[in-house]
Amino acid sequence: MTADVYDSIFQALEEFDKPIALTLIDPMRYQEAILGVVKYFATKSTRGVYVTLNKPFSVLTKSFEKAGIASDSLFFVDGITNVPSVEEAQDHACLGSGIDLSNLCIGISRAVGKLKEPRFLLLDSLSTLLIYNDSKAVSKFAHLLTEKMRRWNTSGSLFTVEMNAEKDVVSQLAPFCDKVVKI
Amino acid sequence: MIQLAVLDPMLYGAARAFDYLGFRGQDMLDRMGDGILEYGLSQEYFERSSDPHQFVGNIVKFFVENGYTSNIRVDQSGDTMDVVMLNWRYLPLLEKLRKHNSYLLTCPVCVTYNAVRRSAGVMGERISENVTSDGVYTLRMKVVPGATNTENTVIPRKPADFTGMKLPSQLNESVGLPVFEAVAYGLACGFDYLGAQAQLILDNVGRGMLEFMREESNMQLPYDLEGSLHALSMFVASGGLADSINVQLSPSQVNVDFKNYHYLPVLKKLLNEGRSLPSCPFTLAARAVIRNKGLAVEDMEWQTSTEDAQLKMTTVNLADQQFDENKVGSIMDQT
Numbered sequence: 001m002t003a004d005v006y007d008s009i010f011q012a013l014e015e016f017d018k019p020i021a022l023t024l025i026d027p028m029r030y031q032e033a034i035l036g037v038v039k040y041f042a043t044k045s046t047r048g049v050y051v052t053l054n055k056p057f058s059v060l061t062k063s064f065e066k067a068g069i070a071s072d073s074l075f076f077v078d079g080i081t082n083v084p085s086v087e088e089a090q091d092h093a094c095l096g097s098g099i100d101l102s103n104l105c106i107g108i109s110r111a112v113g114k115l116k117e118p119r120f121l122l123l124d125s126l127s128t129l130l131i132y133n134d135s136k137a138v139s140k141f142a143h144l145l146t147e148k149m150r151r152w153n154t155s156g157s158l159f160t161v162e163m164n165a166e167k168d169v170v171s172q173l174a175p176f177c178d179k180v181v182k183i
Numbered sequence: 184m185i186q187l188a189v190l191d192p193m194l195y196g197a198a199r200a201f202d203y204l205g206f207r208g209q210d211m212l213d214r215m216g217d218g219i220l221e222y223g224l225s226q227e228y229f230e231r232s233s234d235p236h237q238f239v240g241n242i243v244k245f246f247v248e249n250g251y252t253s254n255i256r257v258d259q260s261g262d263t264m265d266v267v268m269l270n271w272r273y274l275p276l277l278e279k280l281r282k283h284n285s286y287l288l289t290c291p292v293c294v295t296y297n298a299v300r301r302s303a304g305v306m307g308e309r310i311s312e313n314v315t316s317d318g319v320y321t322l323r324m325k326v327v328p329g330a331t332n333t334e335n336t337v338i339p340r341k342p343a344d345f346t347g348m349k350l351p352s353q354l355n356e357s358v359g360l361p362v363f364e365a366v367a368y369g370l371a372c373g374f375d376y377l378g379a380q381a382q383l384i385l386d387n388v389g390r391g392m393l394e395f396m397r398e399e400s401n402m403q404l405p406y407d408l409e410g411s412l413h414a415l416s417m418f419v420a421s422g423g424l425a426d427s428i429n430v431q432l433s434p435s436q437v438n439v440d441f442k443n444y445h446y447l448p449v450l451k452k453l454l455n456e457g458r459s460l461p462s463c464p465f466t467l468a469a470r471a472v473i474r475n476k477g478l479a480v481e482d483m484e485w486q487t488s489t490e491d492a493q494l495k496m497t498t499v500n501l502a503d504q505q506f507d508e509n510k511v512g513s514i515m516d517q518t
Binding site: 026027028030031053054055080097098100101102105106108109110113125127128130131132133134137140141143144147148161162163164 | 200203204207210211374376377378379380382383384386387479481482499501504505506507508510511512514515518
């Protein structure tokens with residue numbers, strides 16, 4: 001199943017050198033979609049930043065390793081694990097749960113700066129940001145992030161799970177991405 | 184016991200939350216069935232059996248004993264199966280959903296049955312439905328191999344005709360608390376695999392619940408947040424969720440005090456399992472009320488005792504949240 005996702009994303013993005021994609025995920029296929037997209041970008045670039053707002057990085061590391069993705073290829077920016085203050089280590093930075101958009105941007109920027117090119121950035125997910133923010137703010141955030149990704153010469157993808165709440169964000173953000181990939 | 188006035192909005196909200204996916208929404212709802220099964224077995228409300236017919240029989244007995252239906256008759260001939268539901272509590276809700284052109288099924292008996300059937304690698308294609316004026320529902324199905332829903336397993340080729348039928352409201356009727364607990368648990372953990380973003384699904388359920396309560400129970404919510412939450416708390420407490428629900432507001436907090444809280448066994452189990460997305464009907468609907476007032480719930484903190492619970496919800500005003508792209512962009516450039 002993960003191989004299907006890998007093939008879909010490969011076909012959708014192969015024409016781009018440093019693609020920035022908006023990945024619209026069917027909620028039933030969330031887990032396999034994440035694994036397939038990570039695998040795709042990990043084969044294209046040496047290292048990447050994985051921004052997790054859904055599951056603690058410790059949980060993700062295990063499921064990625066189980067799927068054959070070397071966890072040392074990823075630096076996690078974790079915006080879900082509860083920590084009393086920002087916690088930084090070699091493979092992750094925990095910014096605390098419920099982090100605001102401005103601090104999240106700064107945390108991402110720092111993490112990307114730690115990695116040499118070629119590198120990628122994955123954001124999991126815009127849907128989660130819609131729980132605590134209005135869609136206009138989330139669109140502005142995503143717009144800024146894609147702009148910086150181009151400047152940083154970084155490929156990657158912003159995930160959004162099809163939940164009937166993300167339509168505004170998808171329509172506003174699609175023009176700034178190279179491709180909208182539906183999985 | 185808990186009134187259908189509290190349970191039905193949850194089932195309605197769940198069905199409406201997945202309408203946008205079309206028939207594929209049933210796969211999401213069937214995940215609730217997995218949760219109901221898990222909860223029922225863990226609480227020993229019914230027993231597992233290696234014989235699938237016996238296992239289904241045990242589950243049906245649980246729902247009958249808890250007043251969700253008076254009996255379910257199943258007749259199978261070859262691969263065709265006739266299911267007859269007598270005094271089925273879900274029937275008025277089915278009628279309402281059909282008026283919205285929604286064919287998704289959230290009946291707790293059905294989604295639990297789907298979970299058992301799916302694990303055995305079989306699905307049921309819906310051939311025809313019939314409803315009599317005295318509320319007897321019959322479904323004819325064809326048993327086919329499979330594990331995911333198709334249009335044929337969700338939309339009957341010949342759906343029931345509710346035209347000219349006026350089914351009496353059953354919202355004042357009650358069902359046993361074990362049914363409520365199992366549904367609430369199924370709802371809370373059915374979408375757990377999505378992580379924190381599953382809250383968006385539960386928030387959609389909450390919106391659907393408010394719609395149902397307004398339309399079917401004529402619940403009136405005042406304009407102000409405090410009045411709305413108070414009216415909501417009175418409504419669900421009188422429906423049997425708790426002996427009393429006391430709500431207190433401060434500028435960035437909503438504090439709720441539940442006395443003799445019937446959601447407590449589910450809450451405790453969820454918290455013990457490290458699951459942080461509760462499905463208490465008051466909480467689901469309250470989050471929708473709060474969002475409608477331009478606020479978002481940032482954090483929920485629970486404290487529990489033997490029979491009671493306290494909930495502290497931290498809120499943020501969405502209008503106060505500012506994201507200045509230029510300012511943040513220049514800070515990012517300097518890092």
